Amino acid sequence: xxxxxxxxxxxNPVDRIFxxxxxIKKASSFLFFTDFGITKSLIHHLKYxxxxxxxAFLGHWYGQTIKDNGYLHHVDMVxxxxxHRKKLAKRGYNQCSLFASTLAQHLNCHCRExxxxxxxxxxxxxxxxxxxxxxDNRSLYELTDTQALRGKTILLVDDVITTGAxxxxxANTFKDIEGLTLYVASMxxxx
Numbered sequence: 001x002x003x004x005x006x007x008x009x010x011x012n013p014v015d016r017i018f019x020x021x022x023x024i025k026k027a028s029s030f031l032f033f034t035d036f037g038i039t040k041s042l043i044h045h046l047k048y049x050x051x052x053x054x055x056a057f058l059g060h061w062y063g064q065t066i067k068d069n070g071y072l073h074h075v076d077m078v079x080x081x082x083x084h085r086k087k088l089a090k091r092g093y094n095q096c097s098l099f100a101s102t103l104a105q106h107l108n109c110h111c112r113e114x115x116x117x118x119x120x121x122x123x124x125x126x127x128x129x130x131x132x133x134x135x136d137n138r139s140l141y142e143l144t145d146t147q148a149l150r151g152k153t154i155l156l157v158d159d160v161i162t163t164g165a166x167x168x169x170x171a172n173t174f175k176d177i178e179g180l181t182l183y184v185a186s187m188x189x190x191x
Contacts, residue, residue, distance in 0.1 A: 002032040002039055004189065008071035014189050017164040022171040024182045028071075029189035030062040033160050039188050043160060047095045055095060058187050059102025067106045072183060076152040078104040078111045081159075081170055082141070084121040099187055100157040107155070115144055116170060141173045151179035158186045 006012035006028045014027040031039045046054040066072055080096035088094055094113070101111035120140050143149065154174065158167055167184055174180055 002034070002037060004029050004032055007069065008066070008183065009069075013191070014161060014184070014186075017161065017189075018168065018171075018184070021164065022168050022182075023175065024171060024184050027161075027167075027184035029161055029186045030058060030065075031188040033162075033188035033190050043095075043188060047091070047159070050092070052093050052095075052098055055098035055187075056102050059099040060106070062099075062185070062187075063103045063106025066103070072107060072155065074153055075104075075107045075109050075155045075183065077109050077115075078107065078155045078157055079116050080111070080113060080157045081166060082113065082116055082118045084118040086121045095159050096157055099159070103155065103157065103185065112148075115148060116173065117142055117144060141170050143173050143177075146177055149174065149177045149180055153181040153183070155183045155185055158184075159188070161186045161189045 004012070004014075006014055008026045008028050012028060014029050018024055018027055033039045033043065042054050042058070045051040078100045080094060080100035083091065083094045097111075097113060100113075104111040118140055119142050156167065156170060156174075158170075161167060161184075167186075171182055171184070174182055
């Protein structure tokens with residue numbers, strides 16, 4: 001497996017994606033995602049072939065790694081990047097949900113899928129550049145309960161970080177919440 005071996009303790013290339021863009025404490029990804037490789041196959045099966053258990057498998061592995069190494073000492077909740085309700089109905093599940101909830105188990109906290117929602121249905125982002133992604137996503141995400149997030153430490157989780165645009169837009173929805181500390185994790189990152 002193409003493990004990144006990035007940690008939440010040391011500066012890494014995932015952190016650098018977000019420098020000057022969003023206010024996060026730390027970011028990390030579990031695997032490298034390349035055009036031809038096992039990670040692409042795993043994520044493809046997770047997203048498009050109904051293999052939801054891939055999310056749990058990766059979540060257990062990464063969650064245990066985080067726990068064993070003490071990377072995240074205190075996280076109050078894990079929040080997966082949401083899908084729009086129409087895409088969720090079509091796919092039947094959010095590919096990030098089982099990964100996020102499994103990470104939450106290892107971090108002894110709750111996974112909250114009800115706090116961040118996607119308000120518009122957009123086409124797939126996989127072949128789009130950073131600017132196109134950002135322009136398409138500017139107001140796509142909203143919070144349902146800002147009070148529940150005050151003073152909390154959040155781990156925001158996505159499947160693959162390519163340009164960072166999705167995470168940037170999601171993270172910006174949290175920017176005005178008093179006392180919130182934000183970490184970012186993903187199953188994979190495009191090197």
